[in-house]
């Protein structure tokens with residue numbers, strides 16, 4: 001039985017004062033049904049603030065990316081070890097915005113996944129197709145390519161204890177959400193692809209989150225699907241009542 005996980009992705013948003021207000025609100029009003037795990041992935045400079053406010057609470061924290069390198073002459077990069085030093089549990093890798101805006105290839109994402117692991121972080125490995133790819137019937141081929149890049153490097157065993165997020169690019173920040181059936185189909189495909197490469201039930205234990213305009217209004221029906229193990233939440237994670245309601249919906253399933 002997989003438990004649910006809800007992760008907020010703040011993206012390039014926030015500031016010390018606003019973060020304090022938001023985190024204080026989350027701490028003040030945790031969901032009544034708090035059985036789902038919860039985390040916020042904040043911009044690097046705010047990891048210390050997240051640690052200071054969230055340590056000892058039910059909310060974990062992490063980063064939205066991590067360098068593929070551990071140290072050295074890589075100006076501007078932030079290593080997994082640095083992220084981990086602030087008590088972080090998670091690091092998102094392969095978010096579609098990193099892939100499309102910053103050119104993170106499948107190979108780079110796999111290296112970032114490994115770097116997060118070396119630092120003791122739980123990677124949240126994002127995959128997903130664009131609208132053009134979906135309309136051309138290429139959703140499964142894209143997901144297979146992205147998942148296989150990881151499996152070919154570390155095998156399915158490399159996913160033990162990690163998290164996968166299915167995030168159709170056309171649903172991110174657009175207000176368009178995949179239907180619960182579209183999400184379930186993609187999650188089943190991803191789980192099956194991983195299961196085909198292993199014999200130890202890693203795929204069955206792997207949390208696969210859905211991301212793409214998750215809100216309080218649609219979270220419950222998405223999380224009710226058997227293979228949707230929670231959500232990676234962008235815009236709605238910046239609004240305390242919305243995010244708490246999504247966390248609550250995850251705890252209810």
Ligand code: PEP
Nearest residue numbers: 172173211212213234235
């Ligand atoms: C995301 O940033 O991962 C995301 C899913 O964003 P949004 O919820 O705003 O679509």
